[in-house]
Amino acid sequence: MFAEIKGLNEECGVFAVWGHKDAAQITYYGLHSLQHRGQEGAGIVVTDGEQLSVHKGMGLVNEVFRPEDLTLLHGKGAVGHVRYATAGGGGFANVQPLLFRSQRGGLALAHNGNLVNANNLKHQLEGQGSIFQSTSDTEVLAHLIKRSGYYTLEDQLKNALSMLKGAYAFAVMNETQLMVALDPNGLRPLSIGRLGDAYVVASETCAFDIIGAEYERDVQPGELVIIDDNGLRSERFVSSQPRAICSMEYVYFARPDSNVDGVNVHTARKNLGKQLAYEAPIEADVVTGVPDSSISAAIGYAEQTGIPYELGLIKNRYVGRTFIQPSQELREQGVKMKLSAVRGVVEGKRVVMIDDSIVRGTTSRRIVRMLREAGAKEVHVRISSPPIKNPCFYGIDTSTTEELIASNHSIEEMRDMMGADTLAFLSTEGLMAGIGRDSLEPNCGQCLACFTGQYPTEIYADTLHPHAKV
Amino acid sequence: MFAEIKGLNEECGVFAVWGHKDAAQITYYGLHSLQHRGQEGAGIVVTDGEQLSVHKGMGLVNEVFRPEDLTLLHGKGAVGHVRYATAGGGGFANVQPLLFRSQRGGLALAHNGNLVNANNLKHQLEGQGSIFQSTSDTEVLAHLIKRSGYYTLEDQLKNALSMLKGAYAFAVMNETQLMVALDPNGLRPLSIGRLGDAYVVASETCAFDIIGAEYERDVQPGELVIIDDNGLRSERFVSSQPRAICSMEYVYFARPDSNVDGVNVHTARKNLGKQLAYEAPIEADVVTGVPDSSISAAIGYAEQTGIPYELGLIKNRYVGRTFIQPSQELREQGVKMKLSAVRGVVEGKRVVMIDDSIVRGTTSRRIVRMLREAGAKEVHVRISSPPIKNPCFYGIDTSTTEELIASNHSIEEMRDMMGADTLAFLSTEGLMAGIGRDSLEPNCGQCLACFTGQYPTEIYADTLHPHAKV
Amino acid sequence: MFAEIKGLNEECGVFAVWGHKDAAQITYYGLHSLQHRGQEGAGIVVTDGEQLSVHKGMGLVNEVFRPEDLTLLHGKGAVGHVRYATAGGGGFANVQPLLFRSQRGGLALAHNGNLVNANNLKHQLEGQGSIFQSTSDTEVLAHLIKRSGYYTLEDQLKNALSMLKGAYAFAVMNETQLMVALDPNGLRPLSIGRLGDAYVVASETCAFDIIGAEYERDVQPGELVIIDDNGLRSERFVSSQPRAICSMEYVYFARPDSNVDGVNVHTARKNLGKQLAYEAPIEADVVTGVPDSSISAAIGYAEQTGIPYELGLIKNRYVGRTFIQPSQELREQGVKMKLSAVRGVVEGKRVVMIDDSIVRGTTSRRIVRMLREAGAKEVHVRISSPPIKNPCFYGIDTSTTEELIASNHSIEEMRDMMGADTLAFLSTEGLMAGIGRDSLEPNCGQCLACFTGQYPTEIYADTLHPHAKV
Amino acid sequence: MFAEIKGLNEECGVFAVWGHKDAAQITYYGLHSLQHRGQEGAGIVVTDGEQLSVHKGMGLVNEVFRPEDLTLLHGKGAVGHVRYATAGGGGFANVQPLLFRSQRGGLALAHNGNLVNANNLKHQLEGQGSIFQSTSDTEVLAHLIKRSGYYTLEDQLKNALSMLKGAYAFAVMNETQLMVALDPNGLRPLSIGRLGDAYVVASETCAFDIIGAEYERDVQPGELVIIDDNGLRSERFVSSQPRAICSMEYVYFARPDSNVDGVNVHTARKNLGKQLAYEAPIEADVVTGVPDSSISAAIGYAEQTGIPYELGLIKNRYVGRTFIQPSQELREQGVKMKLSAVRGVVEGKRVVMIDDSIVRGTTSRRIVRMLREAGAKEVHVRISSPPIKNPCFYGIDTSTTEELIASNHSIEEMRDMMGADTLAFLSTEGLMAGIGRDSLEPNCGQCLACFTGQYPTEIYADTLHPHAKV
Ligand SMILES: Nc1ncnc2c1ncn2[C@@H]1O[C@H](COP(=O)(O)OP(=O)(O)O)[C@@H](O)[C@H]1O
Ligand SMILES: Nc1ncnc2c1ncn2[C@@H]1O[C@H](COP(=O)(O)OP(=O)(O)O)[C@@H](O)[C@H]1O
Ligand SMILES: Nc1ncnc2c1ncn2[C@@H]1O[C@H](COP(=O)(O)OP(=O)(O)O)[C@@H](O)[C@H]1O
Ligand SMILES: Nc1ncnc2c1ncn2[C@@H]1O[C@H](COP(=O)(O)OP(=O)(O)O)[C@@H](O)[C@H]1O
Ligand code: SF4
Ligand code: SF4
Ligand code: SF4
Ligand code: SF4
Ligand SMILES: [Mg+2]
Ligand SMILES: [Mg+2]
Ligand SMILES: [Mg+2]
Ligand SMILES: [Mg+2]
Incomplete structure (x- = not known):
């Protein structure tokens, strides 16, 4: 059906929240308002400070989540994702957030964008013994984080991001921290808002309006934002480059009620x-x-x-x-x-x-x-x-x-x-x-x-x- | 959910076709474009000239009909209906078209409107031994037809219609004829179109655009239109009264792309x-x-x-x-x-x-x-x-x-x-x-x-x- | 699938309860244990003493009823039914209990058996102006009751039953009374049990075991049992005939844990x-x-x-x-x-x-x-x-x-x-x-x-x- | 529900076939007969000689697979799996077969059993940069294969298997070969059969009866069986140990119509x-x-x-x-x-x-x-x-x-x-x-x-x- 009219497809929508006792519910409504950015699949990972829980599936947000699914997702922090229908299939394995578990803890990743050097990186990583279950770029970031050699998630992520080329807006979360990052050219939109004491992050500001949050600012090109129980910190992982936000967001993708980079x-x-x-x-x-x-x-x-x-x-x-x-x-x-x-x-x-x-x-x-x-x-x-x-x-x-x-x-x-x-x-x-x-x-x-x-x-x-x- | 915003509900949408080899399919698309007139239930009855078949259910048109359901509805004539969600329930028994079967054949009825003397009529009919399974006015018409004493459906229907007061747009079909009637004041909209050799009738003209039919004219207040393999005939069952079409159709109910009584x-x-x-x-x-x-x-x-x-x-x-x-x-x-x-x-x-x-x-x-x-x-x-x-x-x-x-x-x-x-x-x-x-x-x-x-x-x-x- | 193995199909299973505050729930479990008698459709009608409510649908008991459906069925009396898959279709209109509403109140009917004079009776009733929506025998009984001329349900029912020939086990309920009747030969099984102060009636005694009820006795051929807030009364509507209970209930239909007429x-x-x-x-x-x-x-x-x-x-x-x-x-x-x-x-x-x-x-x-x-x-x-x-x-x-x-x-x-x-x-x-x-x-x-x-x-x-x- | 009665749960059932033009269909029926070994999820991976395709989901085999899903799984070789409901959740990520894709090709793995050194191995692998998406042992085997340093799947697999301790019956498939392996003690059952020219492998022999295959023999403790278009070869990856097949398979798990290790x-x-x-x-x-x-x-x-x-x-x-x-x-x-x-x-x-x-x-x-x-x-x-x-x-x-x-x-x-x-x-x-x-x-x-x-x-x-x- 969509094929009849459409010729353009947006990769995805990302939403995250930290510091709200109903993090999963907030994310559900946020994703809902981002539904136009992806109808193939949806998912939410939450953390209660100690462990990560996930629910995801194929279909629209309100098809994937039943009341009982949301109820099981306790936590103060959450990352959510809606995904568009790729021509070449993909199926469940590509539905995000991806969740990796290790004996030191879990890691959730959600992504909007496309890496231009994903194939090169995959090639290198496979040479080092990595194996991949999905065709998505996001799994590449997970492997780079793991192999970075650094100890804290912040250092691992900075190191990994420095190897990526292309367009990306990532939300990454472990048990105790939420981090979001935007590519050096700021090709994709990503905004930060406040909901009482909580922080929210979304691909489009329309997600703030639906949950009653206030827009604060857009994430800057090459910026890494770290949010945890101590608040929000901003870091850079790459030197500044001129902004090059996607024109088509204004022309076609974004919802008319969103402000993209302030417009x-x-x-x-x-x-x-x-x-x-x-x-x-x-x-x-x-x-x-x-x-x-x-x-x-x-x-x-x-x-x-x-x-x-x-x-x-x-x-x-x-x-x-x-x-x-x-x-x-x-x-x-x-x-x-x-x-x-x-x-x-x-x-x-x-x-x-x-x-x-x-x-x-x-x-x-x-x-x-x-x-x-x-x-x-x-x-x-x-x-x-x-x-x-x-x-x-x-x-x-x-x-x-x-x-x-x-x-x-x-x-x-x-x-x-x-x-x-x-x-x-x-x-x-x-x-x-x-x-x-x-x-x-x-x-x-x-x-x-x-x-x-x-x-x-x-x-x-x-x-x-x-x-x-x- | 709808309760949040809505305060007005339209009773229904009616669609009918005669003389098309894919009558059920045409009706499916027609009902689809009338979906805004009712989301609680939908149904289609077809005739192949010899017998009536039905499929109906609760929900939206595209939820009620699966491809295999449509495939089973062979026939050249069809009557379809979409029904809105009544506050007081109603459920499946009220989903239309109603279908009555007797040893002399079947009768399908679909209705948009409300009879102001329905309770009086029910009372009388029950006194004569009628029993009712639904709360809808439509069943009253069925009983009146059956009890009219006349032999042909046309005469039965005219006699029955003459007893009704209020607003109604009816489509009635047996194995060999389709009839549509509008109340003497023409309170509800009802239009006639052509699709090649076939006739189509719909509550709104948007149904004609979606199936590629051409609008011909509106049914007149107090008019009974009889359609069968010999073509279309117009009869009156009541003397003319001044038109009083519902203003709210223009203000709120009708789809913006419809023409209601030409506007x-x-x-x-x-x-x-x-x-x-x-x-x-x-x-x-x-x-x-x-x-x-x-x-x-x-x-x-x-x-x-x-x-x-x-x-x-x-x-x-x-x-x-x-x-x-x-x-x-x-x-x-x-x-x-x-x-x-x-x-x-x-x-x-x-x-x-x-x-x-x-x-x-x-x-x-x-x-x-x-x-x-x-x-x-x-x-x-x-x-x-x-x-x-x-x-x-x-x-x-x-x-x-x-x-x-x-x-x-x-x-x-x-x-x-x-x-x-x-x-x-x-x-x-x-x-x-x-x-x-x-x-x-x-x-x-x-x-x-x-x-x-x-x-x-x-x-x-x-x-x-x-x-x-x- | 069933066609592969089966050659015999039982018409139905009937269950009823009176005087239990969770009448619908009790009926749900009762029907569940009668599921082997019919898998095509299931339904429950309850009365709270003032009005009848119904939920029914196609499929197995646990497909038809969701928790919220049961919750809406408040009442102290209930009649339930499971129906087998007829070769010639039938569909939703045949799912029982049938519910008729009139200005004097409602009437629910559930039936197991087959009338040998159903066609004769339909013919006569149509001649008098009755119209039928289903192909089931049960609707015939409803019309006979309505036309009987008597005033109380008990008299109406006795009069109507006296016109039936064949095999039947009926449960009939209005707002204030439950009545069950067995044909003069007692062809089909029907048992009465006690659940605390409440009465239960079922096609098979296995329904009593699942709800923790005690078997009391079998309904007798030609017996009409009337249950209401005053307790249980037994009436006869026809002179006694020798019992002729279906042998195939023992051989094949009944569940092995049931006692059929005491065996x-x-x-x-x-x-x-x-x-x-x-x-x-x-x-x-x-x-x-x-x-x-x-x-x-x-x-x-x-x-x-x-x-x-x-x-x-x-x-x-x-x-x-x-x-x-x-x-x-x-x-x-x-x-x-x-x-x-x-x-x-x-x-x-x-x-x-x-x-x-x-x-x-x-x-x-x-x-x-x-x-x-x-x-x-x-x-x-x-x-x-x-x-x-x-x-x-x-x-x-x-x-x-x-x-x-x-x-x-x-x-x-x-x-x-x-x-x-x-x-x-x-x-x-x-x-x-x-x-x-x-x-x-x-x-x-x-x-x-x-x-x-x-x-x-x-x-x-x-x-x-x-x-x-x- | 199952919690009411059950206290024991079997991990899984494995089925595989090689050399049959309807490999996916055969696997569907095979899994069906193994359904009692796992009701939480089911999946099938097929190869057509050039690439692997997968369909899997939560629920029973006949819920996960619709006719159109099976139709899309073309191929001559297939591996299927049914999975039981783990207390601690697990969800979709744990549904098998797991499928890994690399630039050199794909790899499907299905497993029944439990590794006693899984945690040790995970620890080591994570130290080397592996990351895990599921909690299942099966992913450990995939990483070991990938890191083995050998070139052919056979050598990689032998090397990887030699590091495992515990109970396992694995089926592993790439585009051109199917391999099955049993732990050195033969703790879990695994049998080989013939279906015309095709080979079939199943956790229980009841799967052979349902598809009309003939039982040939049981896989031996410590045996690796390699099946491809050249036929079947047997290899050992570990020295022989006394058989110690699970007694509970006889007592409770296995279907009564299966022969477990010949009994x-x-x-x-x-x-x-x-x-x-x-x-x-x-x-x-x-x-x-x-x-x-x-x-x-x-x-x-x-x-x-x-x-x-x-x-x-x-x-x-x-x-x-x-x-x-x-x-x-x-x-x-x-x-x-x-x-x-x-x-x-x-x-x-x-x-x-x-x-x-x-x-x-x-x-x-x-x-x-x-x-x-x-x-x-x-x-x-x-x-x-x-x-x-x-x-x-x-x-x-x-x-x-x-x-x-x-x-x-x-x-x-x-x-x-x-x-x-x-x-x-x-x-x-x-x-x-x-x-x-x-x-x-x-x-x-x-x-x-x-x-x-x-x-x-x-x-x-x-x-x-x-x-x-x-
Ligand atoms: N709730 C909404 N109200 C108005 N516009 C919306 C809404 N949700 C998404 N959109 C916009 O709809 C457009 C895409 O829809 P549309 O043009 O109807 O579909 P398509 O072009 O994909 O067939 C986008 O521009 C998006 O911004
Ligand atoms: N496809 C459509 N495009 C535009 N308007 C439509 C369409 N379908 C129905 N409508 C109109 O939508 C209106 C009802 O929708 P809306 O105002 O959004 O909902 P409500 O007021 O019931 O919450 C009606 O006026 C109807 O004519
Ligand atoms: N829970 C049950 N346990 C044992 N038997 C049952 C149960 N439920 C129904 N039955 C019996 O199953 C029989 C019908 O099942 P079966 O012979 O398997 O199917 P069919 O012959 O219809 O293929 C009936 O005799 C019925 O009494
Ligand atoms: N089709 C079947 N016919 C008979 N037994 C079966 C069949 N399928 C599985 N089983 C057996 O059923 C047993 C488990 O079922 P059961 O005892 O009823 O359930 P549980 O003990 O899990 O409540 C196992 O022993 C299994 O071998
Ligand atoms: S403007 Fe740039 S990012 Fe946007 S669609 Fe065009 S090429 Fe892609
Ligand atoms: S204009 Fe007349 S018909 Fe329309 S809503 Fe008002 S009262 Fe009803
Ligand atoms: S025993 Fe009598 S009632 Fe039973 S199946 Fe045979 S003919 Fe029918
Ligand atoms: S017999 Fe051995 S393998 Fe089987 S359940 Fe007992 S401990 Fe486990
Ligand atoms: Mg557009
Ligand atoms: Mg409005
Ligand atoms: Mg049998
Ligand atoms: Mg048991």
């Missing part, structure tokens, strides 16, 4: 829509957005152009896991599942259709066709981000270069393939301006690699096929 | 928002709506006032049946489940909060509090419909008069209870103007009873407690 | 085995029984002949609903599911294989083959009941006459078809002697119709196809 | 019953056994003494995972769940009650009480194995020494605690005689440690608390 996502999206209106105006009767991710941009485009925003496309809210797919025959007869065009709104109209991004282009083609079948006189496609021409190696499952429609076709070719009357993308300058981060930083502190091909980190030979993992 | 719901809602802006403007920084039902009105209000529309409230999409409720303690600490305020948008702002309607007022109070806790400087509540002061006897589960906050309190009292800075409702004139139906008809062809107390039908003594059914 | 079933079976040894001895090395129903008879045969009883056949305990059937190919390669022969026991041995009864003969053939494949040198089949030559019209789903192997073949032909070295059945005299009931009553008070063709009741024209029901 | 379990149990009759006769009216494990012994006791065997205790077959426990109050009123006494059989009788073994004694006490409440005049308890006085370190989860009733009380004390009239256990000599293995071997080739305290292997300091694992 509200809905507001950013609305401004991208306005910027797009400025760069690529058109005469038309209605503006409509592809729900849910493009609504904000569509409202911005409408606000800027004065063309009324209308509900020209609607998404069925009840399409779940067990939904029965229409047969090929019914599909050809026009049976839709997830998205449909609203005849009452678009019939006889010149329609501006806003989408957030284009990966393979198949969804856009289908939507243009729907709009025409529902009577739209003209369909003008406007995309609130630049063409995606390059693969992402930082945890976003864009297709390979061959599948990226924009990497092989001109805009005119794409317009033609989609059957749109006109097609325009936002410029990278427009993208930066719309998001509105500090314009003194290089690229306004953003990663733009999938648009420009300029990667903020080194890329290794065997990173080049991001999905050809063991 | 697009999203557009109507946006216009209600504009009308509200006109009637009750306010100086403020942002306009926000309570998702999902109030977004259209909020956009209209923003468009009209020029105050930017922002996402100040967000609704979690993954709150399902099995979601674990926060404990009282966590709730007090601020853990939310379904709806949260977006600090990044409302902090330090003067907020206009649009909601579609107010029933008991508890939700509004909670939302105002959330907005203030998220830093809103001022909160101005604007409601895109008039105060609900009277119970509905036509299938809408508003609370009893005592529970309706507006029936016992002045607007100023309500404002105070909510903790809002200002509060305003739309006028009934504004309601009619916003929806924009034919202004020559009485009340523009709308029922306004829950606002005005003027009921379009007679009301009986034992109708007066609409939920105190057997 | 312990395990003991009866063991004696049938001894009787069989006396009538049809053979020289052999081991005696084995088909688990579970033939173990007792096999032990009796072994005890009588002195040939050691061994475990030559074993039944897998974990074959559940969701068990994956082996493909035809694997089946041919010898993959078994439910039953297998024990090579370590039968290899090189002359085996006496005891089974309780033969319906279509396919299971016996398969078992003989298994035993030979496992190395048995000789296989002697001994059946602890006479050949079944006639259909049962009293609630036992034997196949039609054509399918009954014994109605079309001589014993020698059957032996040949099974591939057994020798084959012998118990005589009807042996059957009566083994069970050991009062030999002064006609047929020792047993029904022997499926063996002899002499039915204890009249049989109607349209009873003759017992499964061709509406 | 049929049912026959052995029946002979234990006869031996017990010889050692501890009593005058009585009926012999009864605790189902299911003690039926064979009870029949033997009855056969030897001439006292008739009757069904005095019955076990409900439908007590599943979701069964609702009776409240304390109902329990006291006599509501039973799993086991009940048959009044019709025991009332007024002198009863000999045979049980297979006594661990904590609570079950026996409850059963004696039940029998008395059902009217037994005398209750004589006879146990078909000697008193268990010492913990097992070989994979059997007996309680700790403190919990073993026989390690702290005299027989007279136990009799008194149980409320039995008399109590007798079988002698160790009687145990050996009854099973009837080769009497020239020390202890007839049996482990008797839990009875005698003489362990066939060394026991280490930190083995002493068998359940206090990491």
